[in-house]
Amino acid sequence: MSNEDIQEFRRNFTEIYKNKICPGLDQLEQYRLKEYDKLKSTITKILAVTISITILFSVIFLVCNPIYFIFHFLTIVPIIIIVIIIIPLAYRYNQKKIFEKKIKARIMPILMPAFGDLQWVNSEVISIQEIRNNKLIYMPTLENIEKKDDDCFIGSYKDTLFKISETTLCYRDSKKKGGSFYGLFILINLPKEFNGHTLILDKMLSMITTTPAQYPEVKLEDTEFMKKYDVISTNQIEARYILTPAFIEKFKNIKKIYRGMTISGSFLNNKLLLAIGNQHDAYTIGSIDKPFTDTKQFEIMLDEICTIYELIEELKLYDNTGF
Numbered sequence: 475m476s477n478e479d480i481q482e483f484r485r486n487f488t489e490i491y492k493n494k495i496c497p498g499l500d501q502l503e504q505y506r507l508k509e510y511d512k513l514k515s516t517i518t519k520i521l522a523v524t525i526s527i528t529i530l531f532s533v534i535f536l537v538c539n540p541i542y543f544i545f546h547f548l549t550i551v552p553i554i555i556i557v558i559i560i561i562p563l564a565y566r567y568n569q570k571k572i573f574e575k576k577i578k579a580r581i582m583p584i585l586m587p588a589f590g591d592l593q594w595v596n597s598e599v600i601s602i603q604e605i606r607n608n609k610l611i612y613m614p615t616l617e618n619i620e621k622k623d624d625d626c627f628i629g630s631y632k633d634t635l636f637k638i639s640e641t642t643l644c645y646r647d648s649k650k651k652g653g654s655f656y657g658l659f660i661l662i663n664l665p666k667e668f669n670g671h672t673l674i675l676d677k678m679l680s681m682i683t684t685t686p687a688q689y690p691e692v693k694l695e696d697t698e699f700m701k702k703y704d705v706i707s708t709n710q711i712e713a714r715y716i717l718t719p720a721f722i723e724k725f726k727n728i729k730k731i732y733r734g735m736t737i738s739g740s741f742l743n744n745k746l747l748l749a750i751g752n753q754h755d756a757y758t759i760g761s762i763d764k765p766f767t768d769t770k771q772f773e774i775m776l777d778e779i780c781t782i783y784e785l786i787e788e789l790k791l792y793d794n795t796g797f
Contacts, residue, residue, distance in 0.1 A: 483590070483783070487776055490588040491769070498584040499766040502577065510762050513569055521562045528554050570762050577760040578625075585759065585772070589779055592629040599626045599637040600659045600747075608740035609673060610749045611643060611655050620644040625757045631783045634790065635663040638782075640756050658732060658756055660748040660782060664789055667744040670709025672716060674725070676736040677702055679751065696722055703738075716741060724785045731781045732756065746789065 532554060582594035602621050605611060624640040643655040673689065689706035692713045699722055707713035729737040729750065736751035756778075758764070759771050 479783075479787075483780065484776065486590075487588050491772065495585055495588055495772075496767075499581070502581060503766040506573075506577070506762060506766060509573055513566065513573075513762060516569075517562045517566055520565055521558070524558050524561050528558055573762045574758070574760045577762075581760050581766070588772075589776070590629070591631070592627055592779065595626050595628055597626065598623055598639070599628055600639040600641070600661050602643075604661065604747070605643075605659060605749075608742050608747045609671075610675070610738045610740050610747060611679075618646045624755070629779075629782075631786050632790065634665075634786045636782055636786065637661045655749070655751060656753070657734065657736075657749065657751040660728075660750070662746045662748075662782070662786060662789065664744050664746065668709075668712060668716075668741050670707055670712050670741075672707035672709065672713040672741040673705070674717075674739040675704040675706070676738045676751075677704060678736045679738060692717070694722075695719075699726075713741075718788075721785075721788050724781070724788050728781045728785065731777050746785075 578594070579596075586592055586594055602619055620643070622642045624642075625638075626640070627638040629636050629638070637660070639659045639661075641655075641657070641659055645653060671689070672692070689708055690710065692705040692707050692710060694700055694705060694714070694717060696719065705713065705717065725737070725739065728734075728748065732750050732752070733754065734750040734752055736749075738749045740747045757775060759775060761771075764771055
């Protein structure tokens with residue numbers, strides 16, 4: 475996406491947001507405030523009940539076994555404090571997720587037109603088999619994998635289809651050893667098919683990423699990039715053709731914009747699959763803690779979508795070559 479295209483896209487977003495999105499958000503904001511007050515009130519009651527019950531049992535325990543209580547005071551008190559804190563926090567987290575899921579079903583249809591050809595969907599968009607075939611994440615067998623999707627999107631930019639999936643993966647091998655991955659998968663379909671399989675593997679994921687021994691290493695001129703990533707490919711010439719300095723910059727920018735801890739990529743057949751490891755929820759639009767009038771949450775999402783468009787523009791330059 476050229477700078478002119480970016481500015482035009484952002485202007486269109488601002489125009490649509492002000493004229494079409496904001497009026498629809500006012501009613502949702504009133505609903506959010508009511509639910510937020512209910513949540514605070516319920517948490518206060520839970521905290522009061524938890525403290526009362528904990529004090530009651532502590533007094534009973536002290537009366538029945540004072541010596542044991544005194545000698546283990548330093549152990550018992552921290553446990554009591556943890557219990558008092560965890561129960562309200564667990565309830566709050568659960569209610570926040572319920573609210574977010576409920577509100578997204580209402581807010582996303584209103585919001586999506588501002589992002590162009592983008593749809594929020596409630597079904598799987600990137601399969602386990604697709605992820606496994608790309609060899610970005612270690613997955614021994616399909617039978618030992620649990621996959622849970624949260625926010626999923628299907629979009630198109632300049633006739634190029636892309637999919638986004640916020641996914642949790644848990645897996646175990648035959649020796650009962652396992653691991654997990656939480657983050658985003660971004661799948662971009664391209665009209666031109668790759669001749670080989672090229673992988674960019676984040677070295678921070680070395681414990682859970684499979685590195686096929688038969689894939690030779692690709693040496694790039696960007697030494698700082700090579701310190702952080704293992705680049706391997708079945709087609710050395712194609713890999714160097716794809717991994718231009720411009721692509722590498724956009725690859726690193728996606729990690730930055732999505733606040734990823736790690737990022738890996740796979741070029742296979744006619745697709746690019748990105749795996750961005752996160753420790754936080756992406757697309758938190760609809761949070762009970764944030765006013766819907768807060769435009770920053772929507773601007774963050776706009777930046778995230780724009781980085782995908784920028785990457786597609788760079789990949790389309792590759793499609794137009796005779797390679």
